[in-house]
Amino acid sequence: MKKSFSAFLAVILLLTLISGCGEPEDTAYSVRDIAASVISGQSGLPQLYATDFTDPEFFEYASIYLGDLASSVTDGVICAPIGPYACEVDVFRFPDRDSARSAVQSLTDYRDGRAGAFFGYAPEEAELAEEGVAVSRGVFAALFICPDTDGAEKSFRNSFGDSLPEPPALDVLAPPPPEPEKPVTPGPDEPYDHDAVVSAFKSGDESDLTPKNLAILNACRAVLDAVIEDGMEPWEKELAVNDWMVLNAQYDPAELEGARFLTPDPDNDNPYGLLINGVGICLGYAATFQLLMDLLDIECVTVRGRSHSDTEDHAWNQVRLDGDWYCVDVTWDDPVFTGGTPGMDVIMYYARRYFNVTSDYMRATDHQWTSPLPEAQGTKYAYPAD
Numbered sequence: 001m002k003k004s005f006s007a008f009l010a011v012i013l014l015l016t017l018i019s020g021c022g023e024p025e026d027t028a029y030s031v032r033d034i035a036a037s038v039i040s041g042q043s044g045l046p047q048l049y050a051t052d053f054t055d056p057e058f059f060e061y062a063s064i065y066l067g068d069l070a071s072s073v074t075d076g077v078i079c080a081p082i083g084p085y086a087c088e089v090d091v092f093r094f095p096d097r098d099s100a101r102s103a104v105q106s107l108t109d110y111r112d113g114r115a116g117a118f119f120g121y122a123p124e125e126a127e128l129a130e131e132g133v134a135v136s137r138g139v140f141a142a143l144f145i146c147p148d149t150d151g152a153e154k155s156f157r158n159s160f161g162d163s164l165p166e167p168p169a170l171d172v173l174a175p176p177p178p179e180p181e182k183p184v185t186p187g188p189d190e191p192y193d194h195d196a197v198v199s200a201f202k203s204g205d206e207s208d209l210t211p212k213n214l215a216i217l218n219a220c221r222a223v224l225d226a227v228i229e230d231g232m233e234p235w236e237k238e239l240a241v242n243d244w245m246v247l248n249a250q251y252d253p254a255e256l257e258g259a260r261f262l263t264p265d266p267d268n269d270n271p272y273g274l275l276i277n278g279v280g281i282c283l284g285y286a287a288t289f290q291l292l293m294d295l296l297d298i299e300c301v302t303v304r305g306r307s308h309s310d311t312e313d314h315a316w317n318q319v320r321l322d323g324d325w326y327c328v329d330v331t332w333d334d335p336v337f338t339g340g341t342p343g344m345d346v347i348m349y350y351a352r353r354y355f356n357v358t359s360d361y362m363r364a365t366d367h368q369w370t371s372p373l374p375e376a377q378g379t380k381y382a383y384p385a386d
Contacts, residue, residue, distance in 0.1 A: 324378030
């Protein structure tokens with residue numbers, strides 16, 4: 001009786017293993033058909049545009065996803081939106097199963113990097129990227145960063161086997177990417193000189209300024225004329241600058257998009273990009289805030305550190321008021337909203353989350369730094385949370 005029961009269990013186990021190993025790995029679908037099947041099962045996606053194997057830039061993009069494995073791809077399609085969105089559907093075909101399986105780790109690493117790119121700037125998009133999945137089946141590997149990853153995996157699995165239905169049309173291949181609404185306007189090809197701008201502002205002598213630095217100075221004067229009033233305390237001036245930057249600039253969308261269709265502003269790391277073109281990266285925000293504080297004679301330093309568990313470069317500032325230091329991260333005060341235009345109350349809430357906070361608060365919100373800095377412990381001029 002025991003032998004019969006053991007034999008029965010052995011048969012069940014064998015059938016289970018055979019069933020698990022017997023999942024079809026062949027498909028008549030192309031990478032585009034698989035991607036179309038996944039996309040058609042999703043809702044809430046922005047318009048996706050495809051770069052496929054026939055595109056001259058395909059391998060340049062594929063190397064970002066796959067590293068050295070990109071050279072062995074035999075077919076592929078990368079479907080992503082224009083602008084600051086994390087979602088994408090990518091399918092690659094390889095010459096063998098081992099390469100496809102190895103690609104899963106490369107795609108997972110890429111996914112983690114995308115989450116880091118959005119971290120702090122677009123929290124919802126960062127979360128979407130973190131929940132993305134990389135899978136393989138046979139000689140195919142895929143990455144799904146989308147609202148319904150379970151549904152994406154199911155659509156992927158259902159793309160293999162016999163008697164497959166006619167795949168949906170992959171309409172993301174049809175329309176060409178539209179021209180960006182605000183094309184990048186490069187500034188003069190000359191360096192930004194912080195000290196020269198400050199000196200000219202204080203002396204009134206602009207004769208030694210290059211065209212770029214003169215444009216920055218004039219933009220600074222316009223900002224200060226607009227937001228600074230007589231009788232303001234230093235912290236009120238600081239807050240006025242913080243809010244102006246949040247309301248009048250945005251994180252360069254081309255940097256979040258991955259620069260597939262949009263061109264990053266070449267000055268997004270200095271005040272010209274933010275003050276003239278209205279875009280910047282974290283260093284551009286920090287450099288602009290530093291400049292405006294120096295023009296207002298508010299003691300300020302720029303911090304170059306890291307974020308996202310020490311995986312992404314980041315920059316912010318510290319100011320000194322009445323002898324106490326405070327931290328200010330204007331970039332993270334200016335989040336990217338992808339779900340519509342937020343109301344002023346939402347803007348103002350975000351605009352002051354990182355205004356005059358302590359060093360401990362920065363540590364607790366995933367800011368890392370190694371350079372010696374004064375410990376920010378001031379609380380008097382922190383903006384009260386609701």
